[in-house]
Amino acid sequence: MNSSPTEAVVVGLDTSENARVALEWAADEALLRGVVLRIGHAWSMQAYRLPEAYKPDMVDSARKAAWDFMEGAAEDMRKRHPGLQVEPELIEEGAVEGLLRMASNGTSLLVTGRRGLNPFMTFLLGSVSEGVAGHTPVPAVLVPVEGAPDPNGPVVVGVAPGEAEPIEFAFAEAERRGVPLKVVRTWMYPQAFPGFISVPPQDQAQRTADETAELEELLAASRSAHPGVQVNVQVELGLAEEAIVNASKDAALVVVGAHRKHAQRFSLPIGRVPHRVLHLAHAPVAVVPH
Known part of the structure; x- marks a missing residue:
């Protein structure tokens, strides 16, 4: 178990394709930040439900196989990025619990993969990604199997009224990458009939001006910094989710805040908009906890 307090990017690794894409993205991010890359891989014999008599003979070989798999991935990242410090760690507890533990130890970013399309053409996060996004104490990035549409594209941040948390993170990421920052804010009008919106032009202009003024107040400190x-x-x-997902088509990274008003262990307590963006965005999505 690694107890080093060195700042790091932590990434969860399993044998899936999307986890490998997330690993490569996390290695690039660790190099960009000049920090350690820590790779966490959960392993356990519990899933096999073997008789106790068989377990002593199999545990050591299974654990060694898990370590060899993880060390092989770590060595690949060292070769790809000479000079990058890579620290693999076997997770003895559940994957979500282990990654959250690793994230509490000098971590600036926690990264996991996100699954691709299912037969119903919707995105699935996966239980580990959901657990990480819902409960991480640090910003967490979920990387789709396709990676980023354009690594040199803009950073996109969705900002709700009064929500300052994702703004500084988004500015720092845009500055680090040397790319523009696109700030997205939407508003809705009371509907007289479901599915039909009619907004007087004067009202729309006034509301847009009010929303823009409030947003600029939130951006002021980070603009100055x-x-x-x-x-x-x-x-x-x-x-909001539609505007953010549309903006993600050419983005390097999407940033949203986590609205944890009623956090529950077995749900995804981050709010409707971040939840949908995580499922549908075309780029990696960073969830910034309040």
Whole structure:
């Protein structure tokens, strides 16, 4: 078990394709940040439900196989990024619990993979990704199996009223990458009939101006702290998740806040908009906890 307090990017690894994509993304991010890459791989004999008599003979070989798999992945990252410090760690507890434990020890970012399309053309997060996104104490990034549409694309951040938490993180990521920052804010109008919205132009203009003014107040401190970041502000009438997902098509990274008002162990307590963005965004999504 690693107890080093060195700042790190932690990534969860299993044998799936999307986990490998997440590993490569996390290695790039660790190199970009100049920090250690820590790889966590959960293993257990419990899933096989073998008779106790068989377990002593199999545990050592199974654990060695898990370590060899993880060390092989770590060595690949060392060869790909000479000079990158890579620290593999076997997770003895459940995957979610182990990754959250690793994230509490000098970690600046926690990374996992996100599954691809299922037969119903919707995205599945997977239980580990859901657990990490719902309960991580540090910003967590979920990487789709396709990776990022354009690593040099903009950072996109969705900002709800009064929600300052994801803003500084998004500015720092845009500055680190040397790319523009696109700030997305939407608003909805009371509907007289389901599915039908009619907004007087004067009302729409006033509401958009009010939303823009409130948003600019939230952005002011980070604009001052990161003067070199080009900022594009998009305020419009519509669904927040739709606007953010559309903006993610050419993004390097999407940033959203986690709305944890009623956190529960077996749910995804991050709010409707972040939840949908995690499922549908075309780029890696960073969830920034409040």
